[in-house]
Amino acid sequence: DTAVSQTPKxxxxxxxxxxxxxxxxxxxxDTMYWYKQDSKKFLKIMFSYNNKELIINETVPNxxxxxxxxxxHLNLHINSLxxxxxxxxxxxxSAQETQYFGPGxxxxxx
Amino acid sequence: SQQGEEDPQALSIQEGENATMNCSYKTSINNLQWYRQNSGRGLVHLILIRSNEREKHSGRLRVTLDTSKKSSSLLITASRAADTASYFCATGFDSGNTPLVFGKGTRLSVIA
Structure with missing residues (x-):
């Protein structure tokens, strides 16, 4: 019973x-997020969606x-890697303050 | 910009000892949360403390919050080898669904 799942691993x-x-x-x-964790383990928010609507878009390349x-569902597509x-x-x-993370x-x- | 700063960056202790990790932040918050990340895994929520609370307990965990100093500490008592992980503090700015701002984490190693 995986709560938050991501593919691929x-x-x-x-x-x-x-x-x-x-x-x-x-x-x-209702709310889903994408975070990026760099090689130094620093976690930074990229996007936040509430009920399918984009709420927050941090300074992320387009x-x-x-x-x-x-x-x-919240998918992330990356062009020109x-x-x-x-x-x-x-x-x-999240439903309130506590967030539940996928495996990455x-x-x-x- | 980064909000939380954990201290120390790395901590190594013997099984049975207590582990204390500190977190400082820069702006006013609604709540502060601690998460654990085992190697190669996602983050797991441990405990949340609100800005009007000073101390909270959950099992072997004790969290304190000092809003005047903009700092928090996480104490793990009677540590076990299974507590080996990275611990992150994260600040929340309102009571709703808003992204958290994470610190860089403390890498805890508990030696059996």
Whole structure:
């Protein structure tokens, strides 16, 4: 009974490619997030969605485009991948203050 | 910009000892949360303390919050090898669904 799931778990790809990461939550939460964790373990918010509507879009390159087909799903599409995009991407959801995180997607751009 | 700063960056203790981690932040908050991240895994919520609370307990965890000093501490008592993980503080700015601002974390190693 995974609460927040992400696919794929690992993603290795070449510079310039386009890739997508999927996230699903079965907790019935209205709000979902994407965070990026860099090699120094620093976690930073990228996007926040509430009931399929974009609420927050931090200073993220427009190569990153989130899409929420319904409130249980928040996918992240990345165009023209760059070396600096290598990181671990975490999806999370919340009903109130506490957030529930997925296991992460480890992206390596070569 | 980054809100939370954990201290120390790394901590190594013997099983059975207590572990104390500190977090400082810069702006006013509604709540402060602590999360644990095991190696290669996602973050797991441990405990939340609101800005009008000073201390909170959950099992072997004790959290304090000093809003005048903009700081919090997490105490893990009687540590176990399974407590080995990175611990992050995260600040929330209202009581609703808003993104958290995380510190860089403290890497705790508990040696059996």
């Amino acid at each position: 690992y993603l290795v790809t070449q510079m310039g490619n386009d890739k997508s990461i999927k996230c699903e939550q079965n907790l019935g939460h 190569r990153f485009s989130p899409k929420s087909p319904d409130k249980a 760059e070396l600096g995009d290598s990181a671990v991407y975490f999806c999370a959801s 997607t480890r992206l390596l751009v070569l």
